[in-house]
Amino acid sequence: MKRLSSLLFFLGACLWSHSCLLYAGSLADSTAHIYKTAESLNPEPANATTQNSGLLPNVSSGFLNKQEDTIAIKPTSPNAKNRETVVGPLSKKQAVSFVPLSPSPLAVSLEKKATIPLPRFEIVEPMSIVLDQQTRTVLTMKKNILNTIQTIPSFINENYAEEVLMYAAQREPDELLKKIDDFKGKYYCRKILERCAYYAPLSIRRYMYTPRHSVSVLLQSSPDPVVKKILELHQEIGYQSKPLLLLNNLMDNTIDTKQAMAICQEPKVLFSEIVQIISKPDYIGKYSIDHVMGDFSLRFIREINDKVAGGNFQPFGCIEELSSADLYFLMLYGRDEIFTSTFNGLFNRFMKKLPEQDGEDFLQSVNQNQFRDFISMCSSFGRMEEFLAKFSPEAKEKLLIAYTSNLESQKDDLTSVVLVVEAITNMTDSKLLALLQTNIKKEYERVKASDDQIGISLYGVLSSMISGNAQVEEGWYKKVSRQFKITPVSSLRSSELFDTTDVCVEQMYFYNDADGKGSYINFLNTYRSESNWGFEDKGPYVRIYSKKGLKVEIFANKPELEVEGVTAINNYFKEKYLLPVVVVHRGHSVYTESTLEKIPPSSKLIFVGSCGGFYKISIALKNAPDAHIIATKQIGTKALNDAMLYALNENIRKGNDIEWNDFWDKMRSRFGNNQYFSDYIPPNKNLESIFIRAYYKILGV
Numbered sequence: 158m159k160r161l162s163s164l165l166f167f168l169g170a171c172l173w174s175h176s177c178l179l180y181a182g183s184l185a186d187s188t189a190h191i192y193k194t195a196e197s198l199n200p201e202p203a204n205a206t207t208q209n210s211g212l213l214p215n216v217s218s219g220f221l222n223k224q225e226d227t228i229a230i231k232p233t234s235p236n237a238k239n240r241e242t243v244v245g246p247l248s249k250k251q252a253v254s255f256v257p258l259s260p261s262p263l264a265v266s267l268e269k270k271a272t273i274p275l276p277r278f279e280i281v282e283p284m285s286i287v288l289d290q291q292t293r294t295v296l297t298m299k300k301n302i303l304n305t306i307q308t309i310p311s312f313i314n315e316n317y318a319e320e321v322l323m324y325a326a327q328r329e330p331d332e333l334l335k336k337i338d339d340f341k342g343k344y345y346c347r348k349i350l351e352r353c354a355y356y357a358p359l360s361i362r363r364y365m366y367t368p369r370h371s372v373s374v375l376l377q378s379s380p381d382p383v384v385k386k387i388l389e390l391h392q393e394i395g396y397q398s399k400p401l402l403l404l405n406n407l408m409d410n411t412i413d414t415k416q417a418m419a420i421c422q423e424p425k426v427l428f429s430e431i432v433q434i435i436s437k438p439d440y441i442g443k444y445s446i447d448h449v450m451g452d453f454s455l456r457f458i459r460e461i462n463d464k465v466a467g468g469n470f471q472p473f474g475c476i477e478e479l480s481s482a483d484l485y486f487l488m489l490y491g492r493d494e495i496f497t498s499t500f501n502g503l504f505n506r507f508m509k510k511l512p513e514q515d516g517e518d519f520l521q522s523v524n525q526n527q528f529r530d531f532i533s534m535c536s537s538f539g540r541m542e543e544f545l546a547k548f549s550p551e552a553k554e555k556l557l558i559a560y561t562s563n564l565e566s567q568k569d570d571l572t573s574v575v576l577v578v579e580a581i582t583n584m585t586d587s588k589l590l591a592l593l594q595t596n597i598k599k600e601y602e603r604v605k606a607s608d609d610q611i612g613i614s615l616y617g618v619l620s621s622m623i624s625g626n627a628q629v630e631e632g633w634y635k636k637v638s639r640q641f642k643i644t645p646v647s648s649l650r651s652s653e654l655f656d657t658t659d660v661c662v663e664q665m666y667f668y669n670d671a672d673g674k675g676s677y678i679n680f681l682n683t684y685r686s687e688s689n690w691g692f693e694d695k696g697p698y699v700r701i702y703s704k705k706g707l708k709v710e711i712f713a714n715k716p717e718l719e720v721e722g723v724t725a726i727n728n729y730f731k732e733k734y735l736l737p738v739v740v741v742h743r744g745h746s747v748y749t750e751s752t753l754e755k756i757p758p759s760s761k762l763i764f765v766g767s768c769g770g771f772y773k774i775s776i777a778l779k780n781a782p783d784a785h786i787i788a789t790k791q792i793g794t795k796a797l798n799d800a801m802l803y804a805l806n807e808n809i810r811k812g813n814d815i816e817w818n819d820f821w822d823k824m825r826s827r828f829g830n831n832q833y834f835s836d837y838i839p840p841n842k843n844l845e846s847i848f849i850r851a852y853y854k855i856l857g858v
Contacts, residue, residue, distance in 0.1 A: 454491035493769030516547030533576035673744035
């Protein structure tokens with residue numbers, strides 16, 4: 158019986174297989190006949206290209222309707238003259254008829270109208286950026302120029318050394334001048350120093366007090382007119398240095414030395430004079446001016462903030478007499494600590510001083526200096542439409558096109574580009590979006606046509622990030638988003654935070670001011686009362702360590718010993734072969750850059766607790782592009798900082814992966830009513846971090 162059953166089963170299987178083969182053959186014959194008939198009625202043009210859908214072979218491009226992806230086949234019975242009609246793309250022009258070759262399951266299935274899909278499979282390969290090794294090396298070195306300056310001896314004999322040092326002279330002249338002994342033997346050394354003098358005359362002036370210093374000696378014989386003027390002023394201005402901020406006007410004889418010294422005695426007058434200088438196409442002293450303007454602006458902003466917080470009746474009294482240009486640059490240079498109420502007050506006064514339809518003339522009067530940042534700032538605070546109302550329709554379109562054009566020129570400082578990304582991502586006006594997105598596509602095609610690999614990378618990542626809100630060219634944006642795939646920052650795995658010895662090392666930076674001291678005391682109190690954590694005083698710094706769970710060690714310098722403490726911690730790290738993977742900045746915003754410049758490549762999680770720290774995180778990302786960053790756009794408070802840091806460290810101690818959506822939901826449930834919480838940006842919402850990570854990844858640097 159078993160043998161008989163097996164035999165019957167075998168015969169059944171054979172018959173089933175034979176039926177399948179007959180069905181497949183009949184289907185293939187019928188399908189082939191459909192296409193043969195269609196081709197006879199629609200002969201393919203000689204220059205037509207043949208496409209293969211992957212389902213039906215040899216489909217002529219002249220036969221497929223681009224608007225429809227299906228061919229419907231409507232069969233008829235023998236009573237209907239034994240004809241069958243193909244209804245689909247061709248039916249709008251003509252019917253296609255055929256006679257079935259033989260009865261088959263297909264004929265039966267066609268008794269009901271059938272639709273055969275013709276899917277289009279477009280393989281989109283990830284974009285590959287091709288850079289030669291030297292270009293890639295130079296980009297890598299420029300990405301973190303501060304670190305590069307510390308390693309000058311390692312590349313000083315390379316043929317790209319001069320290019321890198323010239324860049325350093327523009328971006329970080331103070332640090333470069335300290336390393337003069339590493340390149341003073343090179344023929345281009347004086348050229349480097351002259352570049353430093355052009356961008357940072359105040360920095361050069363410090364070396365004039367020591368005539369035998371290499372910087373002084375090398376510049377004494379320089380024929381450069383800027384250097385000559387600095388040497389001349391050094392003898393005239395005594396111990397004052399601020400007149401060198403007006404070097405541009407002194408060089409073109411707009412003012413003399415005596416007038417420059419008088420101007421520098423009045424901060425507001427000096428501020429306005431500098432505004433006139435930076436409103437010119439090219440000016441001397443950009444590095445020095447940027448630093449001083451930042452300090453001036455923050456003083457104004459902090460005074461206003463304090464008065465607003467204190468309920469002062471006239472918090473903006475100190476800036477009422479400033480011009481529209483003064484207010485424009487005050488908002489830009491004081492951005493780190495501008496709060497919503499402060500911005501609105503400044504913006505309202507700025508707008509009142511601009512006549513109707515005068516926006517274009519105003520931007521031209523300041524040489525469009527930082528205009529992208531200003532538009533992005535207006536968008537961030539919800540005042541963009543009001544500013545654009547000051548432009549005629551033609552001028553408005555021209556401005557918005559310029560806003561997204563030639564962004565590759567900003568490749569050395571991606572902050573402006575990131576602000577453009579953020580503004581477009583948050584924009585809701587469909588007409589504005591359509592205009593901007595249309596131009597971004599044109600700009601991408603422009604850099605692609607010129608084979609500009611940097612431009613392709615920049616516009617490709619930008620297009621990918623805004624593709625989800627595409628108002629135009631949706632197919633193109635979808636394709637680019639697949640070519641430049643953005644890796645989501647959804648979670649931070651616990652395993653990434655522990656070294657080979659299974660220790661998570663965290664370093665906190667505190668500074669010697671009121672904010673730093675207050676934050677430090679709050680930090681200590683947070684852990685001292687917790688049984689899972691221990692405390693150890695190491696003199697210039699403290700060590701907080703976990704008693705239970707995974708091993709976590711937190712090192713924090715004492716604020717009054719900021720230099721000694723940081724040095725001692727770093728020495729301990731070297732001795733024990735430790736690298737910090739979590740880095741935290743605490744204290745005032747003026748110290749934010751100092752902390753972020755020290756970020757090591759080992760960093761996986763960075764917390765910037767200072768006011769406006771969000772706008773400085775690009776500094777950290779240059780050295781640790783894969784780090785997850787938490788920062789605030791406005792006010793940072795020790796209450797929120799310590800609570801979030803403690804929650805993060807508890808997750809780390811317990812060995813939990815940090816899922817950012819879940820973590821942030823928990824923080825929102827605790828602090829959602831805090832007016833400052835909404836200004837904190839988690840890693841998965843940090844567009845600057847996401848953009849810079851993707852940009853450097855596609856470049857391979």
